[in-house]
Amino acid sequence: MAVNRAVETAPYVSALYTTVDRKKIIDALSKLEVINNDEGLIPAFNVFVNQMPARFWTSFSERLTRKVGPDLVEAAEWLLVNAAQECGYHTGHGIITSDEWNAIVAPMVTRVPEDVLHGAFAVFTAWGWAKSEVVELIPNERMVVHAYDYYEADVVRYGERSRPAAFMVRGVCAAFMDLAYGGPYDPTGQTGLRTFKCVQTKGIECGDEYGEFVVTRA
Amino acid sequence: MTTMRLSDGLVLKRNYDPRSSRQSINGEQYVLHCHHFATLYTQLADDCGMLDGKKLMAEVAEDTFCDILRDYYAEHQVTGIPERVLVAEEYYAAMGLGLMKIRCAGPETGEVELLASHIDQGWVKKWGQREEPVNFVTGGFVAGAFSAIFDRAPRTYEVRETRSIVAGADTSKFEVSAS
Numbered sequence A: 001m002a003v004n005r006a007v008e009t010a011p012y013v014s015a016l017y018t019t020v021d022r023k024k025i026i027d028a029l030s031k032l033e034v035i036n037n038d039e040g041l042i043p044a045f046n047v048f049v050n051q052m053p054a055r056f057w058t059s060f061s062e063r064l065t066r067k068v069g070p071d072l073v074e075a076a077e078w079l080l081v082n083a084a085q086e087c088g089y090h091t092g093h094g095i096i097t098s099d100e101w102n103a104i105v106a107p108m109v110t111r112v113p114e115d116v117l118h119g120a121f122a123v124f125t126a127w128g129w130a131k132s133e134v135v136e137l138i139p140n141e142r143m144v145v146h147a148y149d150y151y152e153a154d155v156v157r158y159g160e161r162s163r164p165a166a167f168m169v170r171g172v173c174a175a176f177m178d179l180a181y182g183g184p185y186d187p188t189g190q191t192g193l194r195t196f197k198c199v200q201t202k203g204i205e206c207g208d209e210y211g212e213f214v215v216t217r218a
Numbered sequence B: 001m002t003t004m005r006l007s008d009g010l011v012l013k014r015n016y017d018p019r020s021s022r023q024s025i026n027g028e029q030y031v032l033h034c035h036h037f038a039t040l041y042t043q044l045a046d047d048c049g050m051l052d053g054k055k056l057m058a059e060v061a062e063d064t065f066c067d068i069l070r071d072y073y074a075e076h077q078v079t080g081i082p083e084r085v086l087v088a089e090e091y092y093a094a095m096g097l098g099l100m101k102i103r104c105a106g107p108e109t110g111e112v113e114l115l116a117s118h119i120d121q122g123w124v125k126k127w128g129q130r131e132e133p134v135n136f137v138t139g140g141f142v143a144g145a146f147s148a149i150f151d152r153a154p155r156t157y158e159v160r161e162t163r164s165i166v167a168g169a170d171t172s173k174f175e176v177s178a179s
Helices: A022-029 A054-067 A073-096 A099-104 A114-126 A151-155 A167-181 B035-047 B053-075 B081-094 B118-127 B136-149
Strands: A042-044 A047-053 A130-138 A142-150 A196-202 A211-217 B002-005 B011-017 B022-025 B028-034 B098-105 B109-117 B157-163 B172-178
Touching: A022 A099, A022 A114, A047 A054, A047 A073, A047 B035, A047 B118, A054 A073, A054 A151, A054 B028, A054 B035, A054 B053, A073 A099, A073 A114, A073 A167, A073 B028, A073 B035, A114 A130, A114 A167, A142 A151, A142 A167, A151 A167, A151 B028, A167 A196, A167 A211, B028 B035, B035 B053, B035 B118, B035 B136, B053 B081, B053 B136, B081 B098, B081 B136, B098 B118, B098 B136, B109 B118, B109 B136, B136 B157, B136 B172
Parallel strands: none
Antiparallel strands: A042 A047, A047 B028, A130 A142, A142 A211, A196 A211, B002 B011, B011 B022, B022 B028, B098 B109, B109 B172, B157 B172
């Protein structure tokens, strides 16, 4: 996987070049163990973390979006995406200010926030959310992410889904752009959050080779 | 792969597959999420009255955790009720969901107490206290755990949350009865 696969003449190509070493980040952070404290909680990155079976989340979103009916399916999907966007915004900020980030990723960052974005997707990959990378980036305006494997695609084991279902990846992609270009981090989420939105244009669950996520200004 | 044994109960075998970039524990894919994600999903379930989202979320939890605990008991030959209870409690903690104590358990009824709760404390951290229970995930977990512990089918047990950390109590309490 290379980050410089965009057409060489494209105006956005420079933002794809990065000093961030994805492989090194993934190698280091994929081995990080998350262990609960004596209270059965995992306080980290300024949030409470949980590590649940992926199928719990996908079963809930699948059953919910299938049962609400056609009139409400978009609203239900938006709420699922929104959950991920808030999660990605707050936890993402916790991650990019964490000791782990400062030890492993921060020394590779030479251009802010573009390198931070590339690093964030390496972390996103290492921790098993989605094997993903930025393939197009127009700073402060637009980002395209490709995900070559992600747990939300597992909702389809045979055939092709008529609507894409990677609500978590959608939300987190938008959140990372919020963090990069949405202004100073706002712990209340009232200003920096939801300055970007994400549309899923391809999905493994829909029969495509990869998921494609297009993030633009909200 | 790393293997971790917690006290005398749960064994967790963690693995990262570099080809797919997926994390697994005991062969099951796991993902990290935060209390924002968990509480927003919970809020969605709570708001979704037209199809009883609370029940839907509890049933998803029941199905998921009943499967996982049942498989674990079979693979590790955990046959005694006290050992099964311990595994369920430690598994709950390993997921970061909190400190659960199954105070009593029989094939017909049971009582479960939460001394710490990811969902309740996450909800309070995000939005503050509220009177009504929010921990539908744990209600489902308890139903699934009882089914696995007593080798019963899913939907055998009804679980009611009768006291809640989110409402300001020191601990949450769940009462279990066979339906």
